Amino acid sequence: MENTNPMFNILEKIPLFKDLTDESKTLICNNITMQYYPKNHMIFKKGDAGDSMFIIKKGLVKIYLGESMDPDDQTILANLSDNAFFGEMALVSENPRNANAYTMAESEIFILKKDDFNNLIANNPALAEQVSTEFISRVKSNDQNPKMS
Numbered sequence: 001m002e003n004t005n006p007m008f009n010i011l012e013k014i015p016l017f018k019d020l021t022d023e024s025k026t027l028i029c030n031n032i033t034m035q036y037y038p039k040n041h042m043i044f045k046k047g048d049a050g051d052s053m054f055i056i057k058k059g060l061v062k063i064y065l066g067e068s069m070d071p072d073d074q075t076i077l078a079n080l081s082d083n084a085f086f087g088e089m090a091l092v093s094e095n096p097r098n099a100n101a102y103t104m105a106e107s108e109i110f111i112l113k114k115d116d117f118n119n120l121i122a123n124n125p126a127l128a129e130q131v132s133t134e135f136i137s138r139v140k141s142n143d144q145n146p147k148m149s
Helices: 006-011 024-030 112-121 125-143
Strands: 033-037 042-044 052-058 061-065 075-080 102-103 107-113
Touching: 006 024, 024 112, 024 125, 107 112, 112 125
Parallel strands: none
Antiparallel strands: 033 107, 042 102, 052 107, 061 075, 061 102
């Protein structure tokens, strides 16, 4: 039976979750909440504690480096829109945020909190193993990208 939850299909595009079983994806979907953010809202700043990951249902989010709100003083890492995700490394790392996230338009964003994710991992060894493998891969990839380290 095909899953009709739109979050299910989005999870399949996220490296940490793409190879999980349908059961594991369903567990994750059941722990996601939605938040509305107005245009020009700072979701998080570089150095903030990483306590959740985000999936854009609808909207536009800029991920950038820099202290200023002046675009000329920023290094844009990504402009993300519908179905894109960010902050996923916070689920498996104790490191603070390594960039800023700012809404460029009104945005509806799904949030998976780290505490909820950790509860899922604690009760699902297959999910824990998959996430561990993907985390190691992402760390190696980020170490090779000087903008993200």
